[in-house]
Amino acid sequence: MAGEQKAVKKERKTSIPEFVNQVRTETSKVVWPTWPETVRTAIFVFIFMVLLALFFFGVDSLFNAVVNFLLTLA
Secondary structure, eight states, rough: OOHHHHSSSOOOOOOHHHHHHHHHHHHHOOOOOOOOHHHHHHHHHHHHHHHHHHHHHHHHHHHHHHHHHHHHHO
């Protein structure tokens, strides 16, 4: 029966100033990366993007060769 009362109970809405204060409080808890960390991460992402692009280029070229070969058989 206590669970039913909790389900029926409505939560109060947050006012705009209270919401802004909550956002500021949570934002102050964020640990922002340093500039060297940001640069290191950007370089890693760029290298990984190039590797994936080369991988998918290779897979696409392989499938293209297989399809072209199969089309020459028909």
